[in-house]
Amino acid sequence: xxxxxxxxxxxxxxxxxxxxxxxxxxxxxxxxxxxxxxxxxxxxxxxxxxxxxxxxxxxxxxxxxxxxxxxxxxxxxxxxxxxxxxxxxxxx
Amino acid sequence: xxxxxxxxxxxxxxxxxxxxxxxxxxxxxxxxxxxxxxxxxxxxxxxxxxxxxxxxxxxxxxxxxxxxxxxxxxxxxxxxxxxxxxxxxxxxxxxxxxxxxxxxxxxxxxxxxxxxxxxxxxxxxxxxxxxxxxxxxxxxxxxxxxxxxxxxxxxxxxxxxxxxxxxxxxxxxxxxxxxxxxxxxxxxxxxxxxxxxxxxxxxxxxxxxxxxxxxxxxxxxxxxxxxxxxxxxxxxxxxxxxxxxxxxxxxxxxxxxxxxxxxxxxxxxxxxxxxxxxxxxxxxxxxx
Numbered sequence: 001x002x003x004x005x006x007x008x009x010x011x012x013x014x015x016x017x018x019x020x021x022x023x024x025x026x027x028x029x030x031x032x033x034x035x036x037x038x039x040x041x042x043x044x045x046x047x048x049x050x051x052x053x054x055x056x057x058x059x060x061x062x063x064x065x066x067x068x069x070x071x072x073x074x075x076x077x078x079x080x081x082x083x084x085x086x087x088x089x090x091x092x
Numbered sequence: 093x094x095x096x097x098x099x100x101x102x103x104x105x106x107x108x109x110x111x112x113x114x115x116x117x118x119x120x121x122x123x124x125x126x127x128x129x130x131x132x133x134x135x136x137x138x139x140x141x142x143x144x145x146x147x148x149x150x151x152x153x154x155x156x157x158x159x160x161x162x163x164x165x166x167x168x169x170x171x172x173x174x175x176x177x178x179x180x181x182x183x184x185x186x187x188x189x190x191x192x193x194x195x196x197x198x199x200x201x202x203x204x205x206x207x208x209x210x211x212x213x214x215x216x217x218x219x220x221x222x223x224x225x226x227x228x229x230x231x232x233x234x235x236x237x238x239x240x241x242x243x244x245x246x247x248x249x250x251x252x253x254x255x256x257x258x259x260x261x262x263x264x265x266x267x268x269x270x271x272x273x274x275x276x277x278x279x280x281x282x283x284x285x286x287x288x289x290x291x292x293x294x295x296x297x298x299x300x301x302x303x304x305x306x307x308x309x310x311x312x313x314x315x316x317x318x319x320x321x322x323x324x325x326x327x328x329x330x331x332x333x334x335x336x337x338x339x340x341x342x343x344x345x346x347x348x349x350x351x352x353x354x355x356x357x358x359x360x361x362x363x364x365x366x367x368x369x370x371x372x373x374x375x376x377x378x379x380x
Contacts, residue, residue, distance in 0.1 A: 046355055048291045048322035054357050059338045065360040081326055081357035084345040 025076045029053050032075070036068055044083070051078040056085055109262045113142075116256035120146045123224035127217035129209060129249070130154035130181065131162070132170025134260070135228030137274045138267045139253055140179045143226075154179050155216055157186035157209045160298050161282040165306070173274065186212055189293065199289045202240035205282070210247035225249045232260045278315045279365065287320050300325075300351050307347040311340045316363055318348075324355035328363040 029043040033055070041057040053072055055065060062082060065072075069080040120126065126143050130136045140154040156162075156170050167183075174181035186208050188194045194204035210225070217225045227244055229251040244251070253263065260279075267275035284293045286301045297320050304318040304325055315330035316337075325348050329337040337344070337358065345356045 046321060046324040046357060047326075048288065051288075052321060052324065052326060052357060054324070054355065055360075059341060062334065062338065062358075062360055066362075069361050079326060079359055080361065081359045084341050084356045084358055086345075087342065 023050070026053065028075050029055070029072050029077070032071060033057075033068070036064070036071075038064060038068070046081075047079070049078075053077040053080050054083040055081065056083045109258075109265065112256045112258050112262065113266060116142060116252055116258060117146050119250075119252040119255055123147075123226070123250070123252075125151035125221070125223045126153070127213060127220070127222040127225050128152070128154045129213055129225070129227045130156050130170060130174075130179075131228070131280070132156070132166050132168075132173060132274070133228065133280045134267065134274045134277055135230050135253060135263055137170075137173050137272055138263050138270070139226060139228050140174075141177050141267075141270055141272060144177065144179050149178060149180050151222075152180055153216075153220065153222060154181050155213050156181065156183045157212065158183050159186045159208075160189050160295050161205070161284040161293070163280070163283055163302055163305075165309075166280055169274065169277070173272065177272070182216065184212055184216065189295065195293050197284070197287055197289055197291055197293050200239035201284060201289070201293070202238065203243050205284070206240035206243035207246070210243055210249055214247050214249070227251050229254045230260055230263055231257050286317055291320070291322050296352075300353065303351050304348050304353070307344060307351075308337075311344060312336055319359075320353075324357050325353040326357045326359055328359045328361075331362040334362060 023045045026043040026045055030041065033041040033043070038057060038061055041055050041061070044054045044056070046052040046054045053075075057065065059082065065080065065082060072080045120143055124147075126147065128136060128140050128143060130140050136154070140152065143152040154170075154174060156167065158167065171181070173179065188205040188208040191204050191208065194201055194208075214225050216222075225248065227249050229238070229241060229244070230253040233241070233251075234254060241251075258266075264275050283298045283301050287293055287297060291297075301318050301320050305316070308316050308318065308327070308329075313329060313333050313336060315333060317328045319326040319328060327337070327344070341358065348356045
């Protein structure tokens with residue numbers, strides 16, 4: 001499995017919250033995903049109440065993330081979402 | 093009546109639906125003349141069509157409240173259905189955004205919106221001599237969290253679809269028999285329903301949601317919501333449409349960034365009705 005690109009700055013758009021930065025729930029979510037075999041996924045937090053776990057992972061992991069959603073929510077998130085990121089070769 | 097009572101081959105459950113349709117017709121006849129809150133959605137379009145069939149054009153008026161939270165695409169449907177099916181139609185301006193209680197987006201936001209709508213619509217009914225004001229709530233709505241229904245009660249608005257016991261599925265089936273194009277339209281609540289409670293409703297956010305949902309429609313998706321979380325768009329797409337969504341993810345993302353969303357997120361659980369009500373237990377704890 002390839003390591004997904006981290007969310008990046010696009011066209012003047014602000015950099016998202018750093019993955020796991022300052023939020024224990026995000027770090028716990030990354031550990032959980034790693035333990036369940038989703039290797040290299042990065043988790044950051046979004047939403048006006050910081051209620052969303054935004055997961056940077058390959059789109060092919062969607063089905064597995066859906067299965068893991070209840071466990072991820074149990075860490076303190078209301079919603080679990082795949083972060084749509086710019087392709088790694090964009091602009092090259 | 094669609095199919096007619098006792099139509100050949102009619103299933104037992106359809107007989108029940110027919111009985112409920114008859115009950116609806118009886119309720120409308122008892123109303124004598126009706127003014128209907130008409131959004132162009134599945135329920136109110138069906139109700140308006142049946143009212144015209146039962147009471148006639150002279151005793152029916154469908155009224156649409158136009159505001160910033162009412163999607164333009166819905167307005168087109170409302171106009172088109174009224175034209176095609178001979179439903180007398182009136183558009184009036186409503187301005188729930190001017191109410192700070194609404195704009196603050198509390199969990200009972202719909203109460204303030206519907207208060208604005210029904211205050212204006214009941215005034216129209218009074219001025220024009222319509223005996224009853226109706227909404228399109230159905231039997232399935234009874235179990236939902238719907239503070240807007242309280243406003244309806246306060247203004248004496250009746251819900252004949254609910255009174256007749258007609259469910260959404262039954263209304264879709266009957267709409268299909270009547271030839272209404274809305275029979276297969278997805279549910280279409282107002283744009284403010286895409287903002288989580290507590291995030292202020294602003295014109296800019298409503299327009300961003302409307303433009304973003306137009307992007308998803310252009311990409312061939314039918315059943316979805318763009319939820320505006322302030323710093324991100326969270327897309328809820330019906331699971332059967334998820335492969336198409338993933339196929340078009342880059343185009344969708346680019347378009348939504350252009351619209352002004354800093355981040356674009358795809359909910360892994362897909363579209364589910366009333367997903368933002370997941371916050372209600374937390375909000376109720378905070379209030380309590």
